[in-house]
Amino acid sequence: MSEPKIVVLEDAEAACVRAAEEITHVAGEAICTHAEFRLCLTGGSTPVKTYELLATRFHLSVDWKEVQFFWGDERCVPPDDQASNYGMADRTMLERLELRPEQVHRIRGEDDPEQAARKYEDDLRESFSLDEGEFPRFHLMLLGLGDNAHMASLFPGDPALHEQTRLAVAVNVPAEAARRVSLTVPVISLSERILFIVTGEKKAQAVKNVLEGSRDPERYPAQMALAGQSEVMWIIDQAAASLLTRKS
Ligand code: 6PG
Numbered sequence: 001m002s003e004p005k006i007v008v009l010e011d012a013e014a015a016c017v018r019a020a021e022e023i024t025h026v027a028g029e030a031i032c033t034h035a036e037f038r039l040c041l042t043g044g045s046t047p048v049k050t051y052e053l054l055a056t057r058f059h060l061s062v063d064w065k066e067v068q069f070f071w072g073d074e075r076c077v078p079p080d081d082q083a084s085n086y087g088m089a090d091r092t093m094l095e096r097l098e099l100r101p102e103q104v105h106r107i108r109g110e111d112d113p114e115q116a117a118r119k120y121e122d123d124l125r126e127s128f129s130l131d132e133g134e135f136p137r138f139h140l141m142l143l144g145l146g147d148n149a150h151m152a153s154l155f156p157g158d159p160a161l162h163e164q165t166r167l168a169v170a171v172n173v174p175a176e177a178a179r180r181v182s183l184t185v186p187v188i189s190l191s192e193r194i195l196f197i198v199t200g201e202k203k204a205q206a207v208k209n210v211l212e213g214s215r216d217p218e219r220y221p222a223q224m225a226l227a228g229q230s231e232v233m234w235i236i237d238q239a240a241a242s243l244l245t246r247k248s
Pocket of ligand 1: 042043044045046047072073074075085143144145146147150151152153
């Protein structure tokens with residue numbers, strides 16, 4: 001497990017700009033090396049500004065026709081629902097990039113959750129040309145952090161945290177009386193690079209628990225992203241970093 005790189009920015013705006021710069025940099029490297037950039041997007045509200053920047057200020061900095069878009073998780077709602085992670089990414093970024101439909105690998109939130117998970121696994125196996133038992137390796141995995149230290153839709157105490165064979169699973173979210181589909185830990189932690197984008201004082205305790213707390217992935221699922229071979233980077237604002245004792 002390599003030590004994560006922690007980059008603290010003055011405020012959320014600066015953190016989102018830095019995240020867009022990092023994504024642009026990794027995209028260029030991946031496209032130069034592999035002729036393709038396999039990017040796994042996160043949902044939630046934090047990345048909205050970053051996605052908007054990628055589609056505007058950084059639009060010409062990435063060869064978007066070489067990017068394959070995937071998601072770390074999805075809420076089980078239709079794609080045009082305000083809660084849809086696909087819908088958020090489409091409104092803020094994808095619809096402005098003139099992509100071919102085959103570049104966008106959304107999770108079908110409108111389907112039965114288990115069927116949606118199985119369909120997403122089939123898409124991943126086809127997109128990454130996987131044999132049975134193999135896992136997809138993303139060039140970059142974007143992740144947010146819940147104030148309870150969840151990542152993707154892997155929540156504290158959820159049995160899905162221990163899934164070691166599936167690529168994606170349907171999960172229950174008791175706090176929301178909702179269902180979601182999430183990538184599993186083996187997939188997330190296999191990523192070449194993982195970028196956490198976390199802002200706001202509400203996340204300060206979760207950031208401290210994950211980065212400086214006791215090793216307890218059952219309580220702090222985001223710690224599981226640190227246990228693999230990925231190069232992990234945290235881009236956080238001062239508010240989210242306010243409880244950290246060490247800031248590199
Ligand atoms: C989701 C995300 C989830 C998110 C965190 C942080 O579907 O909501 O994948 O893991 O990244 O809950 O969400 P905010 O950015 O809204 O605080």
